Amino acid sequence: MFEILRKKQISPEGFLIRIKAPQVAQTARPGQFLILRVSETGERIPLTIVNWSRSRGYIDIAFQVVGKTTYLLSKLKEGDAIIDLIGPLGNPSKIERYGTVAFLAGGFGAAAVLPIARAMRKKGNRVLTVLGARSKNYLIFEKELKKTSDVLIITTDDGSKGIRGFVKDGLSEILNSEKIDIAYCIGPAVMMKFTSEETRKHSIPTIVSLNPIMVDGTGMCGSCRVEVGGKTYFACVDGPEFDAHLVNWDLLLSRLNYYKDEEKLAYESILKQR
Amino acid sequence: MNQSSSKGRKKFNPRQKDKSISINERISTFKEVPLGFTPEQAILEAERCLQCSRPRCVDGCPVMVPIKDFISLVKEGKFIEASLKIKEKNALPAVCGRVCPQEDQCEKACVLGKVAEPVAIGKLERFVADYEAVQGTKEEIKPPERLPYKVAVIGSGPAGLTCAAELAKSGVEVYIYEALHEPGGVLTYGIPEFRLPKNIVKREIDYIISLGVKILTNQAVGANISLNEIIRNYDAVFIGVGAGLPRMLNIEGENLNGVYTANEYLTRINLMKAYLFPEYDTPIKRGSEIVVIGGGNVALDAARTALRTGAKKVTLAYRRTESEMPARKEEIEHAKEEGIVFEFLVSPIRFIGKNNTLRAVEFQVMELSEPDESGRRKPVPVIGKTKLINADIAITAIGTVANPLITKNFKKLKTNSRGYIEVDDNMMTSLKGVFAGGDIVTGAATVILAMGAGKKAAQSILAYLKNK
Ligand SMILES: Cc1cc2nc3c(=O)[nH]c(=O)nc-3n(C[C@H](O)[C@H](O)[C@H](O)COP(=O)(O)OP(=O)(O)OC[C@H]3O[C@@H](n4cnc5c(N)ncnc54)[C@H](O)[C@@H]3O)c2cc1C
Ligand code: FES
Numbered sequence: 001m002f003e004i005l006r007k008k009q010i011s012p013e014g015f016l017i018r019i020k021a022p023q024v025a026q027t028a029r030p031g032q033f034l035i036l037r038v039s040e041t042g043e044r045i046p047l048t049i050v051n052w053s054r055s056r057g058y059i060d061i062a063f064q065v066v067g068k069t070t071y072l073l074s075k076l077k078e079g080d081a082i083i084d085l086i087g088p089l090g091n092p093s094k095i096e097r098y099g100t101v102a103f104l105a106g107g108f109g110a111a112a113v114l115p116i117a118r119a120m121r122k123k124g125n126r127v128l129t130v131l132g133a134r135s136k137n138y139l140i141f142e143k144e145l146k147k148t149s150d151v152l153i154i155t156t157d158d159g160s161k162g163i164r165g166f167v168k169d170g171l172s173e174i175l176n177s178e179k180i181d182i183a184y185c186i187g188p189a190v191m192m193k194f195t196s197e198e199t200r201k202h203s204i205p206t207i208v209s210l211n212p213i214m215v216d217g218t219g220m221c222g223s224c225r226v227e228v229g230g231k232t233y234f235a236c237v238d239g240p241e242f243d244a245h246l247v248n249w250d251l252l253l254s255r256l257n258y259y260k261d262e263e264k265l266a267y268e269s270i271l272k273q274r
Numbered sequence: 275m276n277q278s279s280s281k282g283r284k285k286f287n288p289r290q291k292d293k294s295i296s297i298n299e300r301i302s303t304f305k306e307v308p309l310g311f312t313p314e315q316a317i318l319e320a321e322r323c324l325q326c327s328r329p330r331c332v333d334g335c336p337v338m339v340p341i342k343d344f345i346s347l348v349k350e351g352k353f354i355e356a357s358l359k360i361k362e363k364n365a366l367p368a369v370c371g372r373v374c375p376q377e378d379q380c381e382k383a384c385v386l387g388k389v390a391e392p393v394a395i396g397k398l399e400r401f402v403a404d405y406e407a408v409q410g411t412k413e414e415i416k417p418p419e420r421l422p423y424k425v426a427v428i429g430s431g432p433a434g435l436t437c438a439a440e441l442a443k444s445g446v447e448v449y450i451y452e453a454l455h456e457p458g459g460v461l462t463y464g465i466p467e468f469r470l471p472k473n474i475v476k477r478e479i480d481y482i483i484s485l486g487v488k489i490l491t492n493q494a495v496g497a498n499i500s501l502n503e504i505i506r507n508y509d510a511v512f513i514g515v516g517a518g519l520p521r522m523l524n525i526e527g528e529n530l531n532g533v534y535t536a537n538e539y540l541t542r543i544n545l546m547k548a549y550l551f552p553e554y555d556t557p558i559k560r561g562s563e564i565v566v567i568g569g570g571n572v573a574l575d576a577a578r579t580a581l582r583t584g585a586k587k588v589t590l591a592y593r594r595t596e597s598e599m600p601a602r603k604e605e606i607e608h609a610k611e612e613g614i615v616f617e618f619l620v621s622p623i624r625f626i627g628k629n630n631t632l633r634a635v636e637f638q639v640m641e642l643s644e645p646d647e648s649g650r651r652k653p654v655p656v657i658g659k660t661k662l663i664n665a666d667i668a669i670t671a672i673g674t675v676a677n678p679l680i681t682k683n684f685k686k687l688k689t690n691s692r693g694y695i696e697v698d699d700n701m702m703t704s705l706k707g708v709f710a711g712g713d714i715v716t717g718a719a720t721v722i723l724a725m726g727a728g729k730k731a732a733q734s735i736l737a738y739l740k741n742k
Pocket of ligand 1: 493494712719
């Protein structure tokens with residue numbers, strides 16, 4: 001059992017939860033994720049490990065309520081427990097001295113970007129971040145990213161803060177004055193697809209963190225398979241990071257949508273019950 | 275007397291057959307298919323046993339269950355004693371009674387089998403194990419004398435569970451590390467409910483826990499905890515992580531929506547209980563035309579499972595013919611009764627989809643070649659002949675390979691060219707004090723072979739610890 005130590009709402013549908021998990025905290029590294037289950041009848045879902053403290057034995061996760069499991073997770077209170085949790089899983093990010101690293105974060109992608117950006121900065125890289133969201137109150141980790149970045153550009157679809165537009169528009173802004181050695185682009189699959197199209201045009205090597213549907217998270221089932229450069233990979237063990245310019249996005253998008261109807265049904269029925 | 279003499283030739287009572295639930299109930303639920311013996315049937319069947327002075331059946335059993343002795347107890351109606359007798363050698367009797375390929379093992383060696391049908395050893399084993407569980411008799415587990423050793427077992431499939439049980443019975447402190455949130459390995463995530471009810475697996479695992487074994491779930495060694503750390507903290511280690519990685523066909527369209535590996539399909543259904551969606555949260559697609567590719571136990575389990583999700587038509591496509599199918603005979607019979615369509619001599623070449631979703635599978639038609647030196651007839655393509663089968667779901671069950679999670683970052687642990695861990699005659703790996711057994715050593719095999727390996731390793735571990 002994994003106790004919830006702290007819970008904070010960070011956007012209209014988003015939450016940050018601090019969980020007691022000393023073993024996970026001990027070995028967690030930027031870019032890794034965990035898989036959890038909230039009830040005896042629950043499904044297993046992957047979530048990025050946003051932050052951790054080895055000495056205090058906790059980890060932070062952030063999520064947006066998009067279905068039944070995240071809904072149930074959002075209803076847990078401090079002191080409640082998550083029944084199953086395994087992590088860290090997946091390969092950690094390659095933290096090296098690249099020079100200038102751009103982080104292109106869309107929506108909740110900021111949760112995955114934060115630990116990588118911190119580590120890159122610590123390694124001595126110049127960190128440029130574009131944080132984009134639908135609207136002002138959907139921007140998450142703005143303060144933390146500001147602290148970690150040499151430059152932070154905000155974009156919102158509705159123009160309520162920063163540049164009116166998408167993350168790729170923030171990227172164009174950066175490119176006016178900077179040379180980027182490598183970009184990390186993390187967010188919803190559609191956002192990653194279109195934003196990495198832009199970086200391709202500018203020949204910027206780009207890494208994405210993919211979020212396919214997972215079951216075990218240890219390479220045993222193949223639910224998480226993605227096509228990169230024409231080859232099949234299991235994102236949970238071969239990833240989650242891949243070369244953005246080689247990803248078969250249409251396949252990823254349709255695999256992500258495969259259980260759309262079932263997810264909707266499950267979510268609606270829990271909303272009705274409560 | 276169960277045998278009478280006529281014309282100098284002995285006649286034997288026929289082998290008892292247990293009842294099954296009706297076909298209708300079978301294909302519309304996940305209930306266990308065979309009902310098992312009644313006590314009367316068990317006694318009748320036990321009376322068929324010749325009680326040979328030199329029983330061959332035991333030699334056919336990888337864990338050497340005292341078959342003659344337990345059957346003799348059944349004959350006297352001492353069912354609980356019979357179950358305890360088995361448990362001296364086999365910690366998972368209710369499982370083995372259900373899924374062991376007895377026809378290739380104990381029952382194949384049965385002396386009665388030379389002149390009549392062999393004794394139904396598996397069904398008897400199942401009967402006494404179930405009887406004991408239902409009667410609720412608690413076996414007095416007298417705690418053994420504690421030995422000053424701590425052993426880690428990685429993987430809680432039949433190999434790991436057996437190794438852990440043996441060590442615990444000898445007084446060793448045992449911790450099992452299991453990657454998933456439930457223990458049991460293939461027994462839990464692979465073999466379906468209708469063949470091996472999960473409450474029975476749980477019951478047998480509870481028994482092993484009652485021996486003092488501690489099971490740590492959500493621990494994937496090589497991922498969230500390193501093998502090194504485990505080696506550092508224990509006096510010896512047993513690796514029984516199975517051969518859990520699905521083999522892919524590597525043909526066009528394999529990543530389309532609707533193409534599942536059997537591992538994913540069965541894990542969703544068995545471990546995550548997707549057949550009970552939306553009561554359980556994990557979904558599974560319910561197709562109307564489902565094609566399963568393969569010819570082993572896994573393919574049959576997937577096909578029979580698919581049928582139970584409400585599919586109109588389930589086709590099992592195998593590249594050889596029925597006589598080469600590696601699946602257990604009982605399963606093939608059950609599949610036929612339930613209406614699975616068998617397509618032999620076809621090999622998939624392409625999954626055809628629309629909007630990234632599966633519509634059909636294209637097969638190459640095959641024929642069997644002349645036998646080669648080994649006497650085996652290999653399937654070869656009939657040039658230019660293909661076949662299209664419509665499908666909204668396809669499940670690939672063409673075998674599994676070693677999962678490299680543990681070995682890839684630990685080069686000192688020697689593996690063979692196919693990634694399986696190499697062991698010596700004592701089941702020790704290239705690392706001192708680290709033992710391995712089960713599917714991760716042999717490649718995908720059987721429950722009982724994995725158990726045999728776990729048991730042998732436990733004995734080697736004890737010897738190793740005492741000489742350390
Ligand atoms: C669908 C199906 C049907 C079958 N039917 C039959 C049958 O009818 N009769 C029969 O005799 N055999 C059958 N088999 C084969 C049999 O189940 C296996 O041979 C047997 O389970 C192997 O046992 P094992 O303990 O070696 O591995 P497994 O049962 O595979 O158990 C390995 C365990 O280790 C865990 N693990 C893996 N990696 C790690 C890690 N890095 N860290 C921690 N834990 C890890 C896994 O999660 C799993 O729980 C079937 C197999 C399948 C898949
Ligand atoms: S989630 Fe099962 S293999 Fe990746």
